[in-house]
Structures are given as structure tokens and as C-alpha cells.
Amino acid sequence: MTTTLRSLQRWFAAVVVHPGTVDDAFADRRVRRLVPGRAPQDLLVQPAAGDLATRCAVYNGGYLERLVEVLQGDFGAVQHLLGEPAFRALVARYLQRHPSRHPNLNQLGRAFPAFVRAQRTLPQRAFVAELAQLELAVSRAFDAPEFTPLAADALAAVPPARLGSIRLAANPSLQLRAFRHPVDVWYQAWKNGEPIPVPRPQRSWLAVHRHDDRVWRHRLAHEQFAVLSALVEGQPLEAALAKAPASAPVGTWFTEWGQNGWFTAVRRGRR
Amino acid sequence: MTTLADLRSTDLGIGLGLRTTHYPTILADRPAVDWFEILSENYLDTGGRPVHVLDQIAAHYPVVMHGVSMNIGSTDPLDRTYLRSLKALQQRCRARWISDHLCWTGVDGQNLHDLLPMPYTKAALRHLVGRVRAVQDLLEQPLVLENPSTYVQFAGADFTEPEFLQELCAATGCGLLLDVNNVFVCASNHGFDAAQYLAGVPWDHVVYFHLAGHTVHDTHRVDTHDQPVCDEVWQLYRHAHRLSGGRSTLLEWDANVPDFATTHREAKKALRHRTLAAREALAERGRRGVGASARPERTTPKPKPRPVAPRRPHRRTEVRA
Numbered sequence A: 001m002t003t004t005l006r007s008l009q010r011w012f013a014a015v016v017v018h019p020g021t022v023d024d025a026f027a028d029r030r031v032r033r034l035v036p037g038r039a040p041q042d043l044l045v046q047p048a049a050g051d052l053a054t055r056c057a058v059y060n061g062g063y064l065e066r067l068v069e070v071l072q073g074d075f076g077a078v079q080h081l082l083g084e085p086a087f088r089a090l091v092a093r094y095l096q097r098h099p100s101r102h103p104n105l106n107q108l109g110r111a112f113p114a115f116v117r118a119q120r121t122l123p124q125r126a127f128v129a130e131l132a133q134l135e136l137a138v139s140r141a142f143d144a145p146e147f148t149p150l151a152a153d154a155l156a157a158v159p160p161a162r163l164g165s166i167r168l169a170a171n172p173s174l175q176l177r178a179f180r181h182p183v184d185v186w187y188q189a190w191k192n193g194e195p196i197p198v199p200r201p202q203r204s205w206l207a208v209h210r211h212d213d214r215v216w217r218h219r220l221a222h223e224q225f226a227v228l229s230a231l232v233e234g235q236p237l238e239a240a241l242a243k244a245p246a247s248a249p250v251g252t253w254f255t256e257w258g259q260n261g262w263f264t265a266v267r268r269g270r271r
Numbered sequence B: 001m002t003t004l005a006d007l008r009s010t011d012l013g014i015g016l017g018l019r020t021t022h023y024p025t026i027l028a029d030r031p032a033v034d035w036f037e038i039l040s041e042n043y044l045d046t047g048g049r050p051v052h053v054l055d056q057i058a059a060h061y062p063v064v065m066h067g068v069s070m071n072i073g074s075t076d077p078l079d080r081t082y083l084r085s086l087k088a089l090q091q092r093c094r095a096r097w098i099s100d101h102l103c104w105t106g107v108d109g110q111n112l113h114d115l116l117p118m119p120y121t122k123a124a125l126r127h128l129v130g131r132v133r134a135v136q137d138l139l140e141q142p143l144v145l146e147n148p149s150t151y152v153q154f155a156g157a158d159f160t161e162p163e164f165l166q167e168l169c170a171a172t173g174c175g176l177l178l179d180v181n182n183v184f185v186c187a188s189n190h191g192f193d194a195a196q197y198l199a200g201v202p203w204d205h206v207v208y209f210h211l212a213g214h215t216v217h218d219t220h221r222v223d224t225h226d227q228p229v230c231d232e233v234w235q236l237y238r239h240a241h242r243l244s245g246g247r248s249t250l251l252e253w254d255a256n257v258p259d260f261a262t263t264h265r266e267a268k269k270a271l272r273h274r275t276l277a278a279r280e281a282l283a284e285r286g287r288r289g290v291g292a293s294a295r296p297e298r299t300t301p302k303p304k305p306r307p308v309a310p311r312r313p314h315r316r317t318e319v320r321a
Helices: A005-017 A022-027 A052-074 A076-082 A084-097 A112-117 A125-143 A160-165 A183-191 A222-233 A237-241 A250-259 B004-008 B020-029 B049-060 B080-093 B122-139 B161-172 B180-190 B194-200 B231-244 B260-288
Strands: A167-170 A175-179 A204-211 A214-220 A263-267 B014-017 B035-039 B063-066 B098-101 B104-107 B110-116 B144-146 B175-179 B206-211 B248-251
Touching: A005 A022, A005 A052, A005 B104, A005 B110, A005 B122, A022 A052, A052 A076, A052 A084, A052 A125, A052 B110, A076 A084, A076 A125, A076 A183, A084 A112, A112 A125, A125 A175, A125 A183, A125 A204, A125 A214, A160 A237, A167 A222, A175 A222, A183 A204, A183 A214, A204 A222, A214 A222, A222 A237, A222 A250, B004 B175, B004 B206, B014 B260, B020 B049, B020 B260, B035 B248, B049 B063, B049 B080, B063 B080, B080 B122, B122 B161, B144 B206, B161 B175, B161 B194, B175 B180, B180 B194, B180 B206, B180 B231, B194 B231, B206 B231, B231 B260, B248 B260
Parallel strands: B014 B035, B014 B248, B035 B063, B063 B098, B098 B144, B144 B175, B175 B206, B206 B248
Antiparallel strands: A167 A263, A175 A204, A204 A214, B104 B110
8 A cells, every 4th residue: 555645744744743752653543544554664664773763753852842942932931930841841732732833933932822821720820821921022022024113203294283193103013011910020030030929910011122123121001001002003193192191291102102113104094 | 047057156165054142253253254054934034133133244245045944845835925035035135045955844734843854756756846846936046955864764765865866956957955964864874875875966966065063872863963073974075075076065053052263163174174175086086097987985984872962953043132
């Protein structure tokens, strides 16, 4: 019986990503079903030294090792909080549910925060999920497309009568996040090498963005977050500013946001 | 349109794989490196520091693109978005050519981010020929494919690896990136003669060489790129250099990467081995008399046990500020 190239690739891929050992994979009925009637010895050449399982383990072991290492790089704070063994186990489960489907490994962790949030047995999962969200925001800001910030005098050039109706295009690196915990406080302590206990719930708001090729985090007040969120959603300036109290120092905010390069264009008229 | 002859006639000298840990030294000191090879995926789907560093490096050095996700051997459809991204990146950094591996990296949409072996069958060859042609049509240039390190071989092969490469090159006009370390690792893992392998390489298609270190286990060797090139691989490189008549050469060092100076020193050893290769060629001609045909020597040594190290992949390693 011949095995097609596609069947062979499906079988070998199943052996490589199998969560157990290579022998477990060889014995797994779901894996064997991919090449009916064929044993591993029929499909692979007996190696010059050692056995097939050892050779296949180079691929099977390397798969998890490699992808754990990638997510360790992206979610270092989460790993620190959970400890390496728990983090590895979590990643192994994550990869079963969300295998990589992109040529680029910088996309691998996109579903990780939501996955963490769904892990009912994970201790402190609400905080861990928010920490993962923060780290993912850092990754996304780092990898966001290139942009040119709005010129400092761009808003001044808009006639005052039209200011309320303009919309501002947000810098694609700008990530706004609302948390139920002061997650950035914990994250900064971890980055400083002085980790602190997981804090009690307390709402917090954060902007993460890239400026001059560095990723920056800014803690926001709730009303700043509300205005920025409305602008990022594409609401006109007037509608966005209505999210803040009349006494809010919006002029100061916009000066700072402009200096941070959070906007890239002024758009007049409807969306 | 760039031709294979254009690529083959370009001897860029001795290059280095560009690694993030070396960015500061390269940007500050502009060391005298002949050329850099970038890992293509590190500069795709990102618009920040990686591409800005690449812009600066490409302004001062010749650059070549080397990818790990083309998935050329897969039975999944070609990822044309990815291929168009490669082309755009090439235009940005003016890369001399685009290379990837003779392998598959996933199936059913899943990317295993590993270089998985092809069965060397007629069916696989037909499949690859069609896909390599399609990629070359899209990229408007010859694709350069690397012989991978492998740890298993599929049964039922119709060809040896060099025979498969010959057939593929003849049918598509693609280029070859001959990884000398991979030849050595595979020879050891699969029990063939590395020199015989070299004798079967379609040299007219070889565009450049890779060199790297590997790890020795009890029963096999793993292509880890985490240590200096071993003596046996240097010896094989000299042999390949003689057979090729000289090609661009690149050192890969991906894990336990030492400082720039150490890495560069290791790469520059290739210069000495090129000179030695020339001397060896002269001596060989002297022994055999003018007109004698070159015959490869046996270069496959016995495996030596060394401490095991985890296999390290090609991957994105950008450090965030």
C-alpha cells in the first residue's frame, strides 16, 4: 500500500506535535489512523545508530522546547509569576488548543491572554490573564507597522469651528488596556527585579506604544482612557471629549499625547 | 530578471548571520564584514526597531535573505501573502537573493516551525518542482534552497539527497545553498559518505555555503548552531570549496551566541581554509598529474560523544526595549 505525501506529512506532523513521548505518538490510535495499515517502521528508515523513537524525539522534543522558549520571551512576567514548570505546562496546553498557524513566531502568543483567562484551575488566573494582556500589548506595540506621528502644529492648523468634527487617526502601535488590577505596578516591580505580591483588585488603565523604536507604558486616569478609547474608535473630537469632565485639563493631555506621537493624521468629515 | 548565473557569479566573501545581540557593535563600529545574512521572518510583520536596524545595515553591507517558513515541500497551498512579503522585504533591503530550506514546516495550516524532512521520491520531486517554479515566478528570480539537517529518513526513496537535488535543480533552475555542516550531520546520522555526497552535488547550481557548529549525542548529531565549526566540517568545507571553485560563505551562530568579535573570528577562519583548499588542490594535481580528475576523499569521521544540548531553532529573537 502506498502512502501519499499528504498522509505522510499529516502522520509525521502528528508525531512531532504529540504531547506525549514518541512511543505514545506511535501508539496513539488517532495518529495511526492517518496512515492506515502502516507502522512507523514501514514509513521511516531504521537509523544507522539508535532507534526511530530517539530520532523522532529530536523533532518531538524540539517542538515544545522551541515554542516554550518563544512564549517565555513574550510572557516573561507571567512565567515568573507562575514558575517555570507551571508555565511550561500551561504553554503545552495552549499549543494543543492554539497551534501556530502563521509563518512568523511573533503571532504565536496572540490568543494566550484569553486562553489564560479560561483556565479555571489556574491560581490567580484573573491577574495572570491581565499580566499576559499587558505583555501582549508590549509585543503588539513593538511589532506594529511603521507610522509617522502627526506634526506638532497639525491641530493648530484646523479652523476652530471645525475642531469638534475632526477625527484623529491613532498611531498603530498604541494599545489601550483597562484592567481590574494595578497590573502595571506589579509589572514594573518585576522589571526592576523587585517583585511584589499580587496586588488586590483595583481598576487601572494603561497606554502602551512605540516611540523611537522603544516601547513605552503610560498609566492613565479613567477619563483619559475614555477619551482616548473614543478617539481610537474613530469618534469625532467633540464626542470623545464629552467622555471627560468639563474641568479636565484636555489641552495638557493633548500636548502630552501629541509629544508621544499617539496620532498620525487629522481626518475631516464623516468616517 | 535575476538569473542563476548572476547569483553564482557573485562571490560576496565571508559573511555572518545577523543576530540581534550583535546590533549594537555593528551599528556603532561598522566592522569589516563582507556581508550579512538576515533571517527573513525577523523583519516581516513588524515595523519598528528590527526594520530600522536592517535599513542601517543594508545601507552599509550587502544583505542576503534566509527564511524558515516558506514551507516549500508541504502539501498545503503556497502562502502567497508570505511570498509577497518576502519580495517587499527584498526590495527594502536590496537583498541579493532569497533562500529557504528543502523541507516542509507544517501541514493543514499548522506551522511546526521546524525544518521537516522530505521523502526523496518521484512523487515528492514532482510536487516540489511545481511549487519551486510557482515561487520563482512570483519572486521573479531563482529560489535558493538549502539542504537541511535531518534525523530521520522516509522509507521508499527513489533518490539519494544529491540525486534529488540534481533532479530538482535541473527541472526548475533553482539555486542551492549548500550547508556543509548539514551534509556532515546527515552523513553521520544516516551513515553515508559526506565526500560521496559532495561528488553528487550539482555544483552549477550552488550559490553559497553555510557553516555552523553542531552537537554530538550518543547515536546522532543535532544541528544546534551553538558552538564553533568542528574540524571535520572545516575539512569538508575545503573539499566543497575546491569542487565549487569558490562561493560566498556564511557562518551561522544562533544559540549561545558569543560576542561579535568571537563570532567574526570564527567566520574568518573560512579564509584560511579557502587558502588551504587551494594548496590542497595544487598538491592533488601534482600527485595525480595534469588532467587527472578530482576524486573526493573520505571525510566522515566517527561520532565523538559530547554533552547533550537542546536543539535550538531559527527563530525570532528580537529584544524589546
